[in-house]
Amino acid sequence: MADNIKTTINKNDRRLPWNERLSYGASDFACSFTFSLIGTYLMYFYTDVFGITAAAVGTLMLVARVIDALDGPFWGIMIDHTHTKWGRSRPYLLWFNAPFTIFTILCFTTPDLPMTWKIVWAYVTYIGIDVLYSAVNIPLTSILPSMTTNSNERVLLSTIRSLFSNFGGTLISVIALPLVTLFGGPNNPRQGFFWVAVMAASVFFVIYLVVFFNLREHVQTRQSKKALPIKTSLKALKNNWPWVIVVGLNFIYWLGMQTKGQVTLYFFKYNLDRPGLASLALFFNAVGLISVFLTPKVVTEFGKKKTILFGLGLSIAGQLILGVGAQFLNITTVIIGTIVGNFGNGFVGALIAVLLADSVDYGEWKNGVRAEGIVTSASSFTAKFGMGIGGAITGLFLSLGHYMPNKTQTPAALFSIEANYVWVPLVALVISFILILFYRLTPEKETEMTRYINAKHAREDLEDSI
Template identity: 80%
Template structure:
């Protein structure tokens, strides 16, 4: 019994086996491999392959995010109300695996329909994939504070997750267009459909492995039973770290989405070099370097300074890209992409960690541990930001009189450049300002962690 108690205490401290660490990372490889395909290429697929106008696509993404305003909190409440032999967050990885994979394929299916029904099809499938993405991705964030209480271990887990996520997103971005050509043999509709089938199968298999390996080790009195909505909302009271993180999440991903989904437009129309799209997206892998460095940098400088540094580096990258765009100088643009992606790696690696800290803060401050409702806001705000970014992209293209597969007027070229360079740069600057107000210091984190570790260990021993 004493030996088992020691194992439990070690797990509270944070000693997780590598199969769990790697499985946690693999989960976001699967998510990024599929959802980056949607985020990077779906708008182009709609306008240049499926034949929907840019204005209609922008409206679709805006409407989808209004609907999406409800699904993030919904899944958070569902997680807090779930109590199974598998835990609270983990079951969702199994239950919604297949539905998400199916809708991934449906998003890139092109039924022969009149324009009105094409738009209806796009609405149903796009909203469906958004809702289901929350169902499979929110649990990845909500399970983190249940895997370990140790701050350093959380940084390591989030780093591994970000490494896998960056690799998955980069991989699909780079291979997508070559595979469309290979699978389709000149038929882009068929090529995108078969690419989506491949991505869906990869996702389905990996998520089965992830479900089998992850465990929820941090068990509290509240985690052993469903948590009423009214009670879970108390975790948000005066939880200012949570407020800053969710606003950051919205602004940051708005900028990243406008940039990501017009990459192919920028190289195809502004630079006249569509063949460089995969090459440019390959440099997303630069973020792997900064993600890998994140734990060491955090130990030396702390989470706040690391985030600020990453955001500043990203701003410099965007400025360099702007200079390259003005001169139509591809090497300068590529240099800006490299620098920007290096900075973004630090940001992506730490957002989930700050959310896990917000879960702890809510319990420490208000006595309520509500992983679902606290972390679900992350998915909601990220997706809402991506949706607004998508709407901005589509509406700017419509304003610029963009016409698919034609020589673009100056107004359309400006709209594409604004989406790719200036909107993301503004989002990064606002994100930097937000983090200046983040004041959860390392000393406060240690005090909070020590208190909660003792509290949870007492509760566990009380149960036994």
């Protein structure tokens, strides 16, 4: 009996083959390659290409966040209720691949409509892509605790995922505008954005098929082999303080990142009068690849909490430098601030999914319920909710500053752009830093939890086999 228990523990705690590791990373390359196109360029596309007012776009993003308050938990509950031969999370990578691909293209499709129907079109397509992104992205986080219980392996998997995600987001950010000009010419950005969306969506579709066929859910527990009632799933959240802190971090951090990312083009075009440098600034997102690559070693040396605090500290310093550059319109200082901030962001992005996976274990250890779907659905939900509120803040600020597309901007409009690019993200980063100070899940407690959970799963497997 002891040998059988030991075998199960080793199976759940094992290292994964490289085809699974790389496929897990490729999944977020695909997500970032498409959704960064939306997050970075869609507001600019709506205001300066499709012709919708900034106020209408801000309202759209706020309404979409209200819907997110329902769709995030909905997908988490659906995952916990799913029981197939492929597992709980993995089927969603197949089922919603094509719908997400189609809506990515529709978001950048510009039918010739009156203004009211343009706004309706934007509502349908943006909310559609938002809901479908949850359907394809939440399973990536919920599947992580089901792939392995090995803490070091989870850090490695999340690091690989963040490397691929950072690369995918940086790549599309840098090549999008040149491709828009290539596909549409200098005077037809509508056509250019459409074909860029077709290209990005096609990349996503192919990669997600590969990811579906390669990933596996190795950690099969008594609870994961059956559908969990909602009431049972929610028990995993009771007194789950690591989860509460990570959810708060995810919301406020991505709110700040979204306000900054979606006004990058505005800032370089109007504040610095150097629109050609926007792609260069977005290229420096790749600096985060270095810190992501260093994350496993830094975590081994200092632990997850100190690593993420270090990353947030660097991000705050980067924003302060960026603020100086914005005040004096000094491009060199702006670039230095961008590099420092992106280096810090790499550590943060690499560890958020790991902390969420740990909170799944904490919920099982604390409450006896392993509910990957409802616990990790908070990742996509709170990130998207934060990004949406960030989008609404951007729209509100631009509207209050009386921003007018493709015109010389007033001082009020320029300040509204600067506030979104520098000061709102800075406040969000400071709040994120304070939140992590209260994170109390120590390496010693993680080891205790892992031993308990692996032994529990092994006993259940043995009992079920008798």
